[in-house]
Amino acid sequence: ASHTADDVGDEPLMMAATLPVVVSRARAEGLALARAQGASVILMDDGFQNPSVVKDASLIVMDGNRGIGNGCVIPAGPLRAPLPPQLARTDALIVVGEGNAAQNIAAELASRGKPVLAAQLKPDEASLAVLRGKRALAFAGIGDPARFFNTLRSSGVEVARSRAFADHHAFTKGEIDELVADARRDGLTLVTTEKDFARLRGADGPPAWAEAIVPFAVTLQFADVALLRRLVTDQLFKAKERRLRK
Template sequence: LSRGYGGRLEGPIRVDPAAHTAADVGDEPLMLAQGSPVWIARDRVAGASAAVAGGAQALVLDDGHQNPALKKTISLIVVDGETRGDEWPFGDGSVFPSGPMREPLKAGLARADAVVVMLPTDVEAADPELLAVFGALPVFIARLTPEGPPPSGPQVGFAGIAKPWKVERSLKAAGCDLADFVPFPDHAAYSAENMSFLADRAAVYDAGLVTTEKDWVRLTPDQRAQVVAWPVVARFQDQAAFTAFLNDWLQSAR
């Protein structure tokens, strides 16, 4: 159940990958709908009602921690576990618009039931100082891992996500022969000029074009024919422990 970032449709509506575009429903809902039922709605309650009417027995809310409209059975905070200079761990702790936080950290953690720390594949363990921030909350470590190898041969990569340099590093770590990499703004809509520029870069290196699934769904069918999507999936360091945690909460809710 998502708000449908950037989409022109407000919902509630079930996302249909065969009928909708990223411009309709947003890139993340469209990407997720490739494998699971997804509803978008500006109104969380209306969206939840539509999903339940459509047969949903459990709802996973995207980006719903600060929205009080629906009572949550479990609230998970997902944290970037890579520490980088003054970004660590939550900037200077200031709340928007003077800082990166949507609310004070203490208030957000007080409503959370657990924390998921996302680590790069080449970082062995989370920083102990970061883990200490979460106090007694359960912490689960996860990593975005490739579902398969990157395409063979020279490649020009591109990505329009919050931290595109992570895609570049991940491709290199996976063994991609990355000739060049072009970053774009998050949720970027790829124009004909953008694609022409990328095609020219690929021609310079006699290379293919590779990007993320999230970027790929924002392309037109003709553009997709020129680009390979490189899918990744979140895998937990201790999948059994995370599954048991979820099952305990769901059983208690029933």
């Protein structure tokens, strides 16, 4: 069974990774590798619009504050495809954050009998401990850097300065050196997302020039864990039934 979690805008679904991970540019090849390693359930990130793999269940993730933005498709807006056909293929919606910008989409899917799950990003206590009492220079190259900066502030981190880069930005040593120098000059602690920090890692871990950076870890905490369990159980059961009927 393959399952996909995706976003109709461009916000990542961030969860603690506790299971084996396969990284592949070609989705079908990545799934084949996972199957070869004994996987019976595959959770695919960012695969909602990918037609190369047949999915048993598809989830979309929306930010409660951003919603779908202006509702237009890239490059005019944040959507990767027109909304109606995406909603038609959606098995459940995850709304992250307290805002109400996703309430119309949530109501539409609920009217179709699709589950709507509320969730919050919960900061890792170890990350907070490192930053407690310090002033930070935060930087990020994700879909919505402002959301990361707001998460830091709402967690009690004093963000003295921030720098936003384009989504999936490939940081150079020169850029990191500049950020490190700026932080040292003003007595600030450099902090970024785990996703951005991972792009700095090599085969032997983060390079020496990235050691001054604090990766800020978060997990996704669901308001109704029982509903999440039922959703996963139901989808796995339906997928198994479909295979038995073939």
